[in-house]
Amino acid sequence: MFDEDLTLEEAMEELSSAEDFLNFFEISFDTTVVLVNRLHIMQRYHDYLADSADMLEGYEGNDKAIYDAYKVLLEKAYQDFVNSDAKTEAVLKIYKMQGPQTTFVSADTLLEGL
Template identity: 60%
Template sequence: MTVQRFSPESDLSLDDAMEDLVSAEDFLEFFDVPFDQTVVHINRLHIMQRYHDYLSQAPDLEELADEPRAAVYRQLLVRAYSDFVNSDAQTEKVLKVFKRNDPQSTFVPLDQLLG
């Protein structure tokens, strides 16, 4: 599927145009964000979760018209992607598995394993 970049001249609303976006690459192409495929391949879930987090922190986006809202969406996507260009998932701690303070300190005695 070829993703069309967002254009204010389009007949579709921003929400309608975004409906078919399913991958990190789709979002990056739609908002015309240059990206390194290797960075996206390794960090796609983390980038999209960080993007979601940034969107949820942005106030009153629904009240904006399509063009200014698309500009904010693009800016937040660039920020989310950039977080992983010079960092990694473990450092950024976006997903719950990386947010644990106590790294797997569960002890199971040998006799319980052999049982």
């Protein structure tokens, strides 16, 4: 739980790693899961927050309610990777791409700067 002398936003400004977030929200976690999936967990958490933005607006000014909602969403994001893997969850853009991506650059374009 965050220090009552700070707002939730102020307390969260100090968080910089997936472990910081999990500890802040008092979520027990397996270090191995976080080491392998930290970026995926945080991206999924971000996605869940974005999807819940309308609901969270209703909690404006109530740090305790927002804290509890954030905790539920982070726990859900973490559990997604306890029970699955990054490729299956396809959180990051690289996993959403269909086939190899190619870009054409003409020789004229390459020679323009010479």
